[in-house]
Amino acid sequence: MRISLWLGAGLLALAACSPGDEVAVTGNQVTPSAATASWDEFRDATIEQWFVIDPYFAVYQGRHEFDGKLPDWSAEGLRARGEFLKGVIRQARAFGGLTPQQRFERDYLVKAAEGQLFWLEDADQPQRNPAWYVGGGLDPNVYVARDYADPLTRMRAMINFLKAVPAATEQIRANLSTPLPASYIDYGVAAFGGFADYYVGDAKQAFAGVGDAGLQREFDAAAAEASAAMRGLRDWMAAQRGNASRDFALGPERFSRMLKLTEGVDVPLAELEAVGRADLRRNQQALAQECARFAPGRTVQACIAKMNAIKPEGGPVAAARRQIPELRAFLTEQDLVSIPGTEQAAVRESPPYNRQNSAYIDIPGPYEDSLPSTYYISPPDPSWPEAVQRAYVPGEPDLLFTTVHEVWPGHFLQFLHANRVSSPVGRLFVGYAFAEGWAHYAEELMWEAGLRDGDAATHIGQLSNALLRNCRFLAAIGLHAQGMTQAEAQRMFQEQCYQDEGNARQQAARGTYDPAYLNYTLGKLMIRKLRDDWTATRGGRAAWKQFHDRFLSHGGPPIPLVRQAMMGEDSPRAVF
Secondary structure: OOOOOOOOOOOOOEOOOOOOOOEEEEOOEEEEOOOOOOHHHHHHHHHHHHHHHOHHHHHHHOOHHHOOOOOOOOHHHHHHHHHHHHHHHHHHHOOOOOOHHHHHHHHHHHHHHHHHHHHHHHOOHHHHOOHHHHOOOOOOHHHHHOOOOOHHHHHHHHHHHHHHHHHHHHHHHHHOOOOOEHHHHHHHHHHHHHHHHHHHOHHHHHOOOOOOHHHHHHHHHHHHHHHHHHHHHHHHHHHHHHHOEOOOOOOHHHHHHHHHHHHOOOOOHHHHHHHHHHHHHHHHHHHHHHHHHHOOOOOHHHHHHHHHOOOOOOOHHHHHHHHHHHHHHHHHHHOOOOOOOOOOEEEEEOOHHHOOOOEEEEOOOOOOOOOOEEEEEOOOOOOOOHHHHHHHOOOHHHHHHHHHHHOOOOHHHHHHHHOOOOOHHHHHOOOHHHHHHHHHHHHHHHHHOOHHHHOHHHHHHHHHHHHHHHHHHHHHHHHHHOOOOHHHHHHHHHHOOOOOHHHHHHHHHHHHHOHHHHHHHHHHHHHHHHHHHHHOOOOHHHHHHHHHHHHHOOOOOOHHHHHHHHHOOOOOOOOO
16 A cells, blocks of 8 residues: 655645634635634645645545646745644644544644654655655556546546646756665666656556547647656666665654654654564464474475465466455455445556555545545566566465455555545545554454464465564664664565565665655554453454444544544553
C-alpha cells in the first residue's frame, strides 16, 4: 500500500494566525478560527483549504474538480504550505469545550498536520528526496486506472495534468540539493524515467479508444512535452552519480522526532530496537520449528527455498486473482470482521515507473462511488540475472500473505471501513503505522484463525512476510540512527530474514529514502497489544470481531490515540 507520507506543497498561501486572530485567509477563501467558528466549521473549512493547497491529494480522495492540477513546488509554494500547516496546528489546539468525539478529531487533525510538517521542514524532503515528488503528485494513475468518469472526461484531465508536468520538473530540479545519496539518485532515475515512458506509452494506450482526433493530437503534444521534461530530469539525476553521497540518514534525534510527530510514538530508540529484536526472534523461532516439519534436516534457507519453489501457477497476477475469493470466503466463515460495501479489487501488473516495491494496492478515496481498487504486483527487474529474477517471483504461499496484506482483510478491507467512518478527518487521513500495521497484523491474524488448516508451507509464507517486516524495522533504526550502511542492511535482510538477493537489495535501498518503513512491525505490535488488553475483559478470542470493528471505526489515526479512546486512558501512549 502506498501511504501518502508527504502531501505536497501549496498552490495558494494561507496566512498564519494566532489563536486570537479571527480568520486565516487563502486567496479568496476564508478559514474560520477558534475565535469565530464552531469546531465542525473549522474542521470542514480546513479540509477544503487542504484540498486547495494540495490538489493531488484532493483528486486521490475523489474530488475531481481538482483534476489535472499539481501542487505548487516553488520555494514560495513550499513556504505557504508550511505556514498553512502551522496555522492548522495552532488554531486547532485553541479549541476548547469540545465533546469527547470532537477532542479526538481535533487531536487526530493536529497529528496529521504535525506529521506533514515534519516531512516538509524538519526532514527537508523537498530538497533531499525525489520520493517526495513521486508520492506527492507525479503519478497519473487515478486518470488512467480509475473509471470515475467516461474516458473522454478523464482524457481531458490527463491532458491538463501532462501540461502541468514541465513546470513541475523545473521546480523539482531547482529544489533538489546536490550531492544526493546514491540510492536516491537510483530511485529518481528509475521513477522519472519510468514516468517519461509511461506518459507516452501505457497512458496514451489507455485512451486510444477515444474517437476525438483533435483531443488525441492535443494529448500527443502534451505527453511528448511532459515526457521530454521527465527525461531531462532523469538525465540530470543520472549525471549526479559521479558526486553521489552516502548522506541519507536522518540521525537519531530527527528519527525520534519522526516517530513522535508522525505516529505519536515517544519511546527511546534503545527500547524500540529491543522490541523489534524480540519480535524478530519470535518469528525466527517459529520458522525454525515449522521448517523442521516442512523440510526436516535442511537449513532454514533451504526450507524457504522449498516454499518459494512452489511458484504460482500462471504467474503471480493470475494466482492473486484466485486467492482473493478464497480469502474472502475464509474471512466470512470465521466471522473475524465486518465487511462493509460491495466494492471489488482487481489485480494488474504494476506500471514500470512504480516497481520499487513488490506489491501495492490503489484504493479509491471516500468521495468516489463504489469504484474497484487495483492490486498491483511488480515483475522482477529484467536487467537482473535470470536466477535472481526467478527467485524474486514469490512462492504461492508467500504471495498468499501479500494478498492478505493488500486485500483481505488488509488494506482493501481497512479502507472499506475508513471510507465510511463518520468523521471526515478519519476518512481522509490514514496514517502509515495504522494502515501498514493493520495490514501486517492481518497476516498473522489469518494464520491464527486457521487459514489453510495449519499447512506448513502456508505458515512459512506468513513467517517469511513477517521476517521481511522485522528487518525493515531494524534496518530503519540502523540506517537512520546507528550508522548502518546499505550493504549491511542488505546482508541483514538476506541472513537474518531469509530474503532473496534481489528483494534484499531493493528493501535495503528503500530503507534509505523511506525511513518510516519500520511502521509495518511498529503498527502490528501496537495493534496486537491493544487487542490483548481490550479483549481481556470482553471474552478474549470471542471478542476479536468486536475489537476489529471498533479499531477500524476510527479511520486511521496514530495508534496511541486509538488506544487512549478504546481503553479510556488519560493520554495517548505507545504500548507494545
